[in-house]
Amino acid sequence: MSKIRVAALGLVAVAMLAWAVPALAQPKRAASTISVTAGKPAEFKFTLSASSVKHGTVTFNITNSGALAHDFSINGKKTALIQPKKSGTLTVTFAKAGSYPYQCTVPGHAAAGMKGTLKVT
Numbered sequence: 001m002s003k004i005r006v007a008a009l010g011l012v013a014v015a016m017l018a019w020a021v022p023a024l025a026q027p028k029r030a031a032s033t034i035s036v037t038a039g040k041p042a043e044f045k046f047t048l049s050a051s052s053v054k055h056g057t058v059t060f061n062i063t064n065s066g067a068l069a070h071d072f073s074i075n076g077k078k079t080a081l082i083q084p085k086k087s088g089t090l091t092v093t094f095a096k097a098g099s100y101p102y103q104c105t106v107p108g109h110a111a112a113g114m115k116g117t118l119k120v121t
């Protein structure tokens with residue numbers, strides 16, 4: 001074999017390792033994203049794109065389609081107040097499976113129905 005061919009084989013081997021090693025090192029669970037719409041289907045309701053999610057880090061992308069300002073609170077974290085037609089993001093880590101209640105913390109909103117439960121598996 002020529003030196004060039006050996007060098008080329010070496011490069012291929014390195015490239016394959018570079019591909020294989022991160023795949024082995026990474027956890028199998030990828031981060032999840034859930035879309036949350038506040039003010040839908042009614043002003044004091046949330047609509048989530050998923051009702052359950054695997055435990056780990058979850059990014060909530062919240063859009064307020066209501067006429068009032070709302071926030072989104074879950075597992076001890078919450079967004080700032082989100083004005084109508086605006087959106088916000090909340091990244092939350094769920095270390096273990098369980099049922100996690102979420103709500104809007106604006107006074108009276110949760111009592112009016114702006115709450116629910118996310119199942120974490």
Ligand SMILES: [Cu+2]
Nearest residue numbers: 070104106109
């Ligand atoms: Cu609200």
